[in-house]
Every structure is written in C-alpha cells, then in structure tokens.
Amino acid sequence: MVLDVAALRSHFPSLDHGLAFFDGPGGTQTPRPVGEAIVATMTGPISNRGTISTTERTADRVVTEFRAAYADLLGVPAGGIVHGRSATQLTYDFSRHLARTWQPGDEIVVSRLDHDANVRPWIQAAEQAGVTVRWIELDGASLDLDTYRPGERTRLVAVTAASNVLGTKPPLPEIAERARAAGALVWVDGVHYAAHDLVDVDALGADFFVCSPYKFFGPHCGVLAASPALLETLRPDKLVPSTNAVPERFEFGTLPYEQLAGATAAVDFLAAVASVSARPAPASVSARAVSRPAPAAGGAGGSPAGPGSRRDRLAASFAAIHEHELALRARLEEGLRSLGDAITVHSTAPDRTPTTLITLEGRDAREAQIHLAGLGVLAPAGSFYAYEPFRALKLTDPALRVGLAPYNTPEEIDRFLTGLAGFLR
Known part of the structure; x- marks a missing residue:
C-alpha cells in the first residue's frame, strides 16, 4: 500500500507555509479535523x-x-x-x-x-x-x-x-x-x-x-x-x-x-489515513476520506474487533506509514553518507524509527539548525532531554535530530540534504 502523501498533506494548514518539518519527535503538525x-x-x-x-x-x-x-x-x-x-x-x-x-x-x-x-x-x-x-x-x-x-x-x-x-x-x-x-x-x-x-x-x-x-x-x-x-x-x-x-x-x-x-479526532484521523493510500483513488475522494473519519465507538472495550473496525483501519494506516517512513529514512541515510566524514550518524540500531541523530565534525549543530531554518527547513539541535544516552555515548550537545513524520516527502529530504551540504561548505 502506497501512502498518498499529497492527499494527507492537504489536511495540514501549517504545511501550506512552505516549511519542511523534521521536528516530529518533538511534536507533529496538526491536521484540520483535530483543530x-x-x-x-x-x-x-x-x-x-x-x-x-x-x-x-x-x-x-x-x-x-x-x-x-x-x-x-x-x-x-x-x-x-x-x-x-x-x-x-x-x-x-x-x-x-x-x-x-x-x-x-x-x-x-x-x-x-x-x-x-x-x-x-x-x-x-x-x-x-x-x-x-x-x-x-x-x-x-x-x-x-x-x-x-x-x-x-x-x-x-x-x-x-x-x-x-x-x-x-x-x-x-x-x-x-x-x-x-x-x-x-x-x-x-x-x-x-x-x-x-x-x-x-x-x-x-x-x-x-x-x-x-x-x-x-x-x-x-x-x-x-x-x-x-x-x-x-x-x-x-x-x-x-x-x-x-x-x-x-x-x-x-x-x-x-x-x-x-x-x-480522539487524532486517532480517527490516523485510522482514515489508509483510506487515502489505496491507489488508484481520485484526490478528491482521498481528501473526503480523511475529512470524514468514522465516528468513535463507545463501550467498555473500544470498537469491536474484526474487519473494518477502527483497530483494523489503524493497522492498515500504520502499515502504509511505516513503508513510507522507511523509504524516506533510506533516502536520508544515503544522502548523509554522500556528505562524507564530516557527519557522524549515531542512529545505527538494526530496529529503529525514522529518527536520525547526527553530529558534525568541528561544527556546532546549533549553527546548522539556524542555517537550515533560514532555508525553511526545521531540524532542531539539542540533547532533547535524553540526558543518559548523551552521557553514556559521550555525545556532543547539541546534536542535530532529523525526525520524519508521515507528511514528509522525498523532496523535503533533498531540501534538507542540500541545505546541510551548503552549511558544511
């Protein structure tokens, strides 16, 4: 199942501002139905x-x-x-x-x-x-x-x-x-x-x-x-x-x-993501699917289990999200490798989310954050309350965290990589 990112993004007013958001681990943008x-x-x-x-x-x-x-x-x-x-x-x-x-x-x-x-x-x-x-x-x-x-x-x-x-x-x-x-x-x-x-x-x-x-x-x-x-x-x-x-x-x-x-609306929005991801589907239909999530089920145990239940729809949505984020992470990691030894990637566990922590040889990650922000690319620098991992791994504070979310696109990954390359030069 391919995530229809364009249809998904149409429900996030903040994405209309032209910014590339890589700060999802600190908090994602909010879709219109939630507001x-x-x-x-x-x-x-x-x-x-x-x-x-x-x-x-x-x-x-x-x-x-x-x-x-x-x-x-x-x-x-x-x-x-x-x-x-x-x-x-x-x-x-x-x-x-x-x-x-x-x-x-x-x-x-x-x-x-x-x-x-x-x-x-x-x-x-x-x-x-x-x-x-x-x-x-x-x-x-x-x-x-x-x-x-x-x-x-x-x-x-x-x-x-x-x-x-x-x-x-x-x-x-x-x-x-x-x-x-x-x-x-x-x-x-x-x-x-x-x-x-x-x-x-x-x-x-x-x-x-x-x-x-x-x-x-x-x-x-x-x-x-x-x-x-x-x-x-x-x-x-x-x-x-x-x-x-x-x-x-x-x-x-x-x-x-x-x-x-x-x-509650956030859960219903997530449950509707899969309905916009089954291609081919007209963009107008995709948008309506997200705009009209199924009503929440009452009762002591949530909605009934079984085909078509909210739990099933959530499973389908997360499968599409996972596939999309994994592809974005691969594109990011390939691009970081192309930038050479000036970058150290610390996110190396075999099983991990699409969140990548990097440090820059001889450069301040906060300055990189400022440079990228000037290009409309938001990738934060800091230690992000991860006090023990930073101490245990002797990581430099600040480090740059690139956190991917379902609404990110390959083009935004390229914007980040181009901006980071410019900073390193």
Missing part, C-alpha cells in the same frame, strides 16, 4: 459530566469516546485508559503510587537509552523509598541486555519502546519476559514509539504504557494504558468527594473536554 474538534467542543453547549442535561451528556460522551479511541489505538480495554497533562506528569504520578509498596532492599531497573522523563521520576521515587536503582547499559546505540538481570527483589523495570534521539527500538518482549519471571512490573515509555508503530500493549509485555497524542497529530496531553484490574490495585491520594472508580480515580480535577475531543 475543528477542539473548537467545536469548546464553543458548543457543554458542562461538567452528568446524565441529566444535554450538556452533561455531551461531556460524558466526549470522555467515553476518548477512552474508546485510545483503547483501539493501544489495544487495551477502555477502562484502562487514563488521561494526563503529559506523559511526564503521568510517570511522576504513578511512580509515587507504585512506590508506596516498595521497601528498603527492593530494586528497580531503568535504562541508559531513555528520555529523562522515564528515568528521573523513578530514581527520585527510589531514593525516597530507600530502593536500589539498577541500570540497563548501552552497547553502541542498543541496550546491552547482558547488564540486565532482574531478581526476586526487583519491583519495576522502566524502559522505552523507542529512543527519542536514536530511534532505537529495544527488544521489549524479551525485557518484559525477564521482568515477569522475577515478578516485576514493566513500565514502558511509548511516546516516540506510538507515532510510528501500532501499539499492542500485551504483545510488548507492558504493564503500563504511556504516550503523547501531540506526537501523532493530536493536542498536548498524555495517555496511560494499563489493565483495569491492575489499576484497581493502586490507591492514589484523592479528594474525598471525587470518584474512586477506575480509571477516573487517577484523573484529578475536571477533565479538559476539548483536549479529549482533539485527541
């Missing part, structure tokens, strides 16, 4: 959740549809979907919930591959509980599983599904199997992964999985997925009058309904 869903919810008749008035029922429907959409996206029951302000906030909250049962002598495991949001909350919680921290070390751009030995006192293993700087996708099922054998829980940071692969929480071996809709066309927020039965075992501090039901007991205060509606 429209946010505006319609904010400006329509709505109040706090309830069952009496139309406005109360509208708010309740927005929440129900949000949980159903992310149940379909992540492959868990809708009752296991928790909304948060960000993945970082959710990780901090749940590190405190989980640490209540930890005792001195217990251990947790974190990795050198991770964004600091999946390292520091756990280390700080461990310090407060008197718990030992163990590390999975790096071997080049990949995790060294010889340094990973969970034991009977290991309570939790926190690891990324994909590095936000190197793109590395570690072997999560193997990591999770070892953790389960030791009786430990597995917390997976899927913020970067969920933008490029269809998530199956059980297949990955995750007990908890967090992601951020703004990495895949949605608004700025975080989503946690877990088994409702597992969530039932956790007792967060909460206000006395607030509900103790799962998953609501973890969502403090009134939910931002407009944000939930936008996040």
Whole structure:
C-alpha cells in the first residue's frame, strides 16, 4: 500500500507555509479535523459530566469516546485508559503510587537509552523509598541486555519502546519476559514509539504504557494504558468527594473536554489515513476520506474487533506509514553518507524509527539548525532531554535530530540534504 502523501498533506494548514518539518519527535503538525474538534467542543453547549442535561451528556460522551479511541489505538480495554497533562506528569504520578509498596532492599531497573522523563521520576521515587536503582547499559546505540538481570527483589523495570534521539527500538518482549519471571512490573515509555508503530500493549509485555497524542497529530496531553484490574490495585491520594472508580480515580480535577475531543479526532484521523493510500483513488475522494473519519465507538472495550473496525483501519494506516517512513529514512541515510566524514550518524540500531541523530565534525549543530531554518527547513539541535544516552555515548550537545513524520516527502529530504551540504561548505 502506497501512502498518498499529497492527499494527507492537504489536511495540514501549517504545511501550506512552505516549511519542511523534521521536528516530529518533538511534536507533529496538526491536521484540520483535530483543530475543528477542539473548537467545536469548546464553543458548543457543554458542562461538567452528568446524565441529566444535554450538556452533561455531551461531556460524558466526549470522555467515553476518548477512552474508546485510545483503547483501539493501544489495544487495551477502555477502562484502562487514563488521561494526563503529559506523559511526564503521568510517570511522576504513578511512580509515587507504585512506590508506596516498595521497601528498603527492593530494586528497580531503568535504562541508559531513555528520555529523562522515564528515568528521573523513578530514581527520585527510589531514593525516597530507600530502593536500589539498577541500570540497563548501552552497547553502541542498543541496550546491552547482558547488564540486565532482574531478581526476586526487583519491583519495576522502566524502559522505552523507542529512543527519542536514536530511534532505537529495544527488544521489549524479551525485557518484559525477564521482568515477569522475577515478578516485576514493566513500565514502558511509548511516546516516540506510538507515532510510528501500532501499539499492542500485551504483545510488548507492558504493564503500563504511556504516550503523547501531540506526537501523532493530536493536542498536548498524555495517555496511560494499563489493565483495569491492575489499576484497581493502586490507591492514589484523592479528594474525598471525587470518584474512586477506575480509571477516573487517577484523573484529578475536571477533565479538559476539548483536549479529549482533539485527541480522539487524532486517532480517527490516523485510522482514515489508509483510506487515502489505496491507489488508484481520485484526490478528491482521498481528501473526503480523511475529512470524514468514522465516528468513535463507545463501550467498555473500544470498537469491536474484526474487519473494518477502527483497530483494523489503524493497522492498515500504520502499515502504509511505516513503508513510507522507511523509504524516506533510506533516502536520508544515503544522502548523509554522500556528505562524507564530516557527519557522524549515531542512529545505527538494526530496529529503529525514522529518527536520525547526527553530529558534525568541528561544527556546532546549533549553527546548522539556524542555517537550515533560514532555508525553511526545521531540524532542531539539542540533547532533547535524553540526558543518559548523551552521557553514556559521550555525545556532543547539541546534536542535530532529523525526525520524519508521515507528511514528509522525498523532496523535503533533498531540501534538507542540500541545505546541510551548503552549511558544511
């Protein structure tokens, strides 16, 4: 299946400005249907959740549809979907919930591959509980599983599904199997992964999985997925009058309904991508297919499984996206090799996302970012909160990160390569 990039791009107003966006790992551009869903919810008749008035029922429907959409996206029951302000906030909250049962002598495991949001909350919680921290070390751009030995006192293993700087996708099922054998829980940071692969929480071996809709066309927020039965075992501090039901007991205060509606629209937009990718299809039909996504399904388990379900449509869309991004990554890597020894590519793991981290011999990556921005090519420089990978690999801060998204084109890859070559000259 070939991704119809022109039809896809027609739904992103920001792409009309002539900029080439290679900053997807920091947050993608937003399609029109997502913005429209946010505006319609904010400006329509709505109040706090309830069952009496139309406005109360509208708010309740927005929440129900949000949980159903992310149940379909992540492959868990809708009752296991928790909304948060960000993945970082959710990780901090749940590190405190989980640490209540930890005792001195217990251990947790974190990795050198991770964004600091999946390292520091756990280390700080461990310090407060008197718990030992163990590390999975790096071997080049990949995790060294010889340094990973969970034991009977290991309570939790926190690891990324994909590095936000190197793109590395570690072997999560193997990591999770070892953790389960030791009786430990597995917390997976899927913020970067969920933008490029269809998530199956059980297949990955995750007990908890967090992601951020703004990495895949949605608004700025975080989503946690877990088994409702597992969530039932956790007792967060909460206000006395607030509900103790799962998953609501973890969502403090009134939910931002407009944000939930936008996040749901992002999932529906993703599910419609495949419908514009089956060629030959007229461009006008392709555009209508994305503009009119199927309505979100309600119920406790998301939409029904089976042919034509939202989960099936998401699988087809991610297959098309993966094929497109893989071709773009190959074009980028070939072009970088042609630029010679002045460039070092650090994204070398066999299994990785279309995100490439490079450093420039004798040159400041921030200056390269500025030069490229002047050409309308947005490729950011920095360490991107990947504190541990930069330390472990002795990487120069800043480095240049080239992150691809489904709306990128081969012509944009060439614009980047031409601009970078000009900077090096």
